[in-house]
Amino acid sequence: MSNCITYTCEDHLITSQAKAEKAFLADFEQGGYTLENPLVVENPYLINPLCALVMFKTSEEVSVTVTVHGKRIQREDLSHTFAPAKEHKLPILGLYEDFSNKVEIKLSNGSSTTLTIKTAKLPARVSRCRHISTSIDYLKNNFMFLSTAGKNSPAAYDYKGNIRWMLTVNTMFDLKRAENGNLLTGSPRFCHMPYNATGLIEIDMLGKIYKEYRLPGSYHHDQWEMEDGNLLILTQDMHSDTVEDQCVLVDRNTGEILKTWDFKDVLPQDVAGSGSQDAHDWFHNNAVWYDKNTNALVLSGRHQDAIISIDYDSGKLNWILGDPEGWPQEMVDKYFFTPVGDVENFDWQYEQHACLVTPTGDIMCFDNGQFRAKSKENYLKNSENFSRGVRYRIDTDKMEIEQVWQYGKERGPEFFSPYICNVEYYEDGHYMVHSGGIGYENGLPADSLGSFLDKNDPNVELRSVTIEEKNGVVLYEMETEGNFYRAEKLPLYHDGENVSFGPGQLLGKLDVTPTFDTDPEVEEVNELPDSWHNIIIEEDEDRFVFHGKFERGTLAMLCLEGDEGKHNYFINTAAVRHLAMCSGAFLEDDDRDVKFNVSKEGLKGRYTLKLIINEKKYHLGISIFAG
Structure with missing residues (x-):
């Protein structure tokens, strides 16, 4: 048997975007970017590959018209005019995928430049x-x-x-x-x-x-x-x-x-x-x-x-x-x-x-x-x-x-x-x-x-x-x-x-995740669960998500143990019949796969994670910090 636990700890997307923004704004302030040599940041906030941010400065206050040229005819051009300013940070929206987009930047004083922004092919999961x-x-x-x-x-x-x-x-x-x-x-x-x-x-x-x-x-x-x-x-x-x-x-x-x-x-x-x-x-x-x-x-x-x-x-x-x-x-x-x-x-x-x-x-x-x-x-x-x-x-x-x-x-x-x-x-x-x-x-x-x-x-x-x-x-x-x-x-x-x-x-805030009062008497073993259970822990700033695979009816409990006490979370492994499913984004292909969200609300300090599976309590070799 093989044993493996997958653990990731990522920033909230808000934090990742703030870091990216801070970096490109610092670049802009130090770069001396002009209309002829603007700073072009493609996908500046990490999750929209069909956009860019174009930034430059002008000596006088001018309005700017941005035009993303259409593929076929002029009437397909997408244009927007921005208010007068000396510092220009212009969102470029509506780029075509897998294409060398021609983007015209025209100032109200008559100056202009045309940029080429090459985009990649979109992921396979998009619906055509x-x-x-x-x-x-x-x-x-x-x-x-x-x-x-x-x-x-x-x-x-x-x-x-x-x-x-x-x-x-x-x-x-x-x-x-x-x-x-x-x-x-x-x-x-x-x-x-x-x-x-x-x-x-x-x-x-x-x-x-x-x-x-x-x-x-x-x-x-x-x-x-x-x-x-x-x-x-x-x-x-x-x-x-x-x-x-x-x-x-x-x-x-x-x-x-x-x-x-x-x-x-x-x-x-x-x-x-x-x-x-x-x-x-x-x-x-x-x-x-x-x-x-x-x-x-x-x-x-x-x-x-x-x-x-x-x-x-x-x-x-x-x-x-x-x-x-x-x-x-x-x-x-x-x-x-x-x-x-x-x-x-x-x-x-x-x-x-x-x-x-x-x-x-x-x-x-x-x-x-x-x-x-x-x-x-x-x-x-x-x-x-x-x-x-x-x-x-x-x-x-x-x-x-x-x-x-x-x-x-x-x-x-x-x-x-x-x-x-x-x-x-x-x-x-x-x-x-x-x-x-x-x-x-x-x-x-x-x-x-x-x-x-x-x-x-x-x-x-x-x-x-x-x-x-x-x-x-x-x-x-x-x-x-x-x-x-x-x-x-x-x-x-x-x-x-x-x-x-x-x-x-x-x-706002998340809920305090309900705990399970019972502390089962099981054998504690200093080993990882079998890799068949496919245990994954995804942690971010205010919660973590536990993923695992269990046969139906398995006794499963996630245990957090720390200086501030213990918290046991019951994991439901029973078959669940959903009568409505207005979004299948979180559904798993195998109905034995379960996911369980644990909010850090109400937790404080560092906790080690253990997992009860039937008669044994396994050490997961992972700790999380809250507060």
């Missing part, structure tokens, strides 16, 4: 565009950003389907542009299975992380920026028996949790479940939207086939949008809507995602349609089902609902996504529908979610289809490889500040 149908007149300077639902990379595609932006770290779930021009999305750092990240990050288009908002209950699915800058973030209480059923308001500057909404206070947990519901994941909140007109949180609960509205201040339930079958009659009478209008063509939504509120108060969502019924005897097979974007008009005085638009039902099973996806409202009659969870086995819609399908099986295909429709005409359609969580149409540049310098911040 298979087909796109649109025009440069329609898309203009916008790109379609797709946030990943698997181990592929977040990416943005131009009107020809070229990838012009990507991240080499797998940021999680939704990607939204904040008022300051930066992006809000999930941290790539693992926290809890199946897909919970340590928190929310604010990141710019170069890939620089300005803040990570760590949460005790971790981050999942969605977030919303309030007018005052504070953030609504979806989370949960990891010490309870349920998940994905809380929302918190987080202070934008400090990371402090200001307010918490717990949906168990609003809804019963044992009625009207969708086909994917269990007691643990009873609600599965996958979207939050703040409706200013009604001062309410509008929330999508996949596992109750319901969109709900709760009062922002009191947390009390306003209404429930969904099929009333299976709900208590007193709740149906008080909170549910009655269909009106063209009721023959009316459909309720099932296991929906990405609810939103239009300016007139209509409710839109992506109706995944999974099972498309409340009763098992009426469930539809995926191969006979459909998904769609839908818009409902609601009257909360009369408690009536009318379906006023849909797209997707007419496309049948080929547009069907049993999980993830989103819609966007641009103006009346102009919408996006992103069916990002399409999966096929042997040419038919798969019975399993895309995250669970074998990507190496030649009979398996994963696809995403994103369309934009205006007044009934499809003006944009893109099909890509792989599954993508959501789509957002955005320009690369923002009118405000494009890059700010200085180290990013780790805000």
